[in-house]
Amino acid sequence: MLAHNIYKNSQEILLEADDLIISKTDTRGHITYANRTFLRIADYQEEEVLNKPHNLIRHPDMPRGVFRFLWQELRKGHEFFGFVKNYTSGGDYYWVFANITPDFDASGHLKGYFSVRRRPSRAAIDTLIPIYNTMLEIESRANSQSAADHSLAYLVQLLESKSVSYDRFVMTLQAM
Template identity: 45%
Template sequence: MQGNLVRSVRLTGRERFLGADELIVTKTDLQGRITYANRVFRRISEYSEAELLGAPHNIVRHPDMPRCVFKLLWDTISSGREIFAYVVNVASNGDHYWVLAHVTPTFDDKGAIIGYHSNRRMPERSSIDNARALYAQLNAEEKRHSSPARAAEAGLAKLNALLSQAGQTYEQFFFTL
């Protein structure tokens, strides 16, 4: 149902910008359903708190984002590690905005993952350009596969190939973007 909602958004091509000191904060449960969304997020995404709470986080997903980035994101955080990613999101009115997303698992006293937390900050312009170029490459790879799962695998393989070519881990690679 929420997936339909994402697809129903008509892209305007207009970009919105996060303030330099602003922080988008969201929390989700283990399934990625939003349990908390701060005011900055509600404002830039133009969704009400009622619309967001309980909704899947991909409510703001932009079609330009490669599937493999989210696969990598979920693979990483579900194994208990943090991840940084440049992400372009789409607001309810079809405008888009770039964020530097930092997603971390939340642990209970016993060290079990009980949810995820995401802080999003304003990215550097140059980083956005680099990310956009990289994602174009990954998307091109993914478009060669009809199955979404297959496409995500292929995109990830491409990303890993680029990483090993550069002799870097994703973390190192990310901070050079």
């Protein structure tokens, strides 16, 4: 059973067009800053999120393969754009279009990550849900160590079959 069936009573929180969710993390992904919009939408107090892993808000409907790709890109020093379903403290959920960038100090050393999230297009989410569901199904059939790799391989193969890069794919979806 996919995670979205377990949480069927949760409600979607819709971001406003001008909502910008901003957070910073250290190099391990622990939250060092969360703006008021983050706290309001995720329904947390600041002291509940500071120094906690950012995956505190990771919804179970999110394929691990997406996060595998995200971390691969960030470790290369690249920024990441993508669609993420997050969890509120009360069990509701919200979708975001995320832009995550490495944050370097003046000497060029990585000091953490900076993330800005905004409202995604509904068409993008409707397009991604079946893809994410397939990725989750692939992960459920694989062992825990290889699950993320298998679902990421599916996503890569899907994009190759469409002759489109990941970045072009997500940017096209957001423009829908």
